[in-house]
Amino acid sequence: MKYIIINLSPRPKGTSSMLKDYFAQKMHSNANDVEKCNLYDYLKSMNVLLDKVKTSDSIVLIGPSYVCSYPADTINLLSSMSESAGVLHGQSLYGFIQGGMPYTHTHEHGIRLLENFAENNPVEFKGGFVMGGGAVLNGQPLEKIMGAKKMVPAVNAFIDHIIKDEHSSEALYKNAAMKIPSFITRILAPVMTRQIKKRFAAEGINYNAKSPYL
């Protein structure tokens, strides 16, 4: 099997990039042919990236959640794959989306997008994984994520499904997600707000200033 892992994030050293490397390392150790790429290296011309997709058997898309789904240029990538003859020919497709909010439902649209894409194109969607709280990592190792005890084995299980070319169920990421009790959230909101305000104060940022656009 030949795999391509595409980091859909514009940030070269963020959490999605870290995950791309994490996935590649685990998949390589199983003696697989794995190629990893950053979408934003190909924004001006996607031809080289499309050729890499064309010669792969399995496509793994890993990206951040920007306003509840993958960033806009993921849609440009999918459109290019769809419109270029022969690029898609029955490959397996897996998606991973991670975002700041700790809830899976906030980011799940990214997975639905890929599912709907696969319904309309010659590619087989085999599962997605949603990871909340990913932005807090800011590129640090996966083991540092909140709730790592459940999350890391679940991500590893997802990678195993990719290696075995199996379907991965939604239950995998839903069971691994942090369940924050309501009373903790009620405390968390002002605590997080205070931390952000403290950082703004330390950096001399006036967050009460009028929007520069007005």
Next chain:
Amino acid sequence: MIVIISDDKKENIGKSLYQYYKGKSQEEEVEFVSASGLDIKPCYGCEGCTYKTYGECVFRDDMDSIVPLLMEGDTIIYTSPMVWGGFSACIKRIVDKMSLTGYRFYNYKNGELVKGTISKMTKIVGIAESDKTTENERLSFENLLKEIGNIIDVKHLGRVVASSYASTDVEKLALEVAEL
């Protein structure tokens, strides 16, 4: 003020809604933004709008003329062709820059963390136009608007219309938006 941001080279519902609002009342302030062909750079997630130039994108593009409308509009309507249960890339590039009008802190609502907005927005609406839409695509689109609305803590509506929509469909959509 109602602001309609439309990928109008690929759908017509945005312009139809604009004409409906203009024809209905001279008093209703309505702005129409043709997003097709605008120079909107991707959001690079650089956090410059938070830690370098607070509230302002560090990159100069056509968002500079759109953000003031997003700040002043109380109803923001995005119209787009249906693209696999979501917005077109053109509209999503604008949506991706929502942090420019976003509240930077956290609030508590219905057991979850929410963020909010620093703009006058009270309603966010997404309308996708399509020749043929699967049930999964419709649900995906409606849920997307629900999640966006929840995060910024405003009323929300996601709707899909057939490309062969009638004027009564436009009126029905406008009524749904008004009743939110």
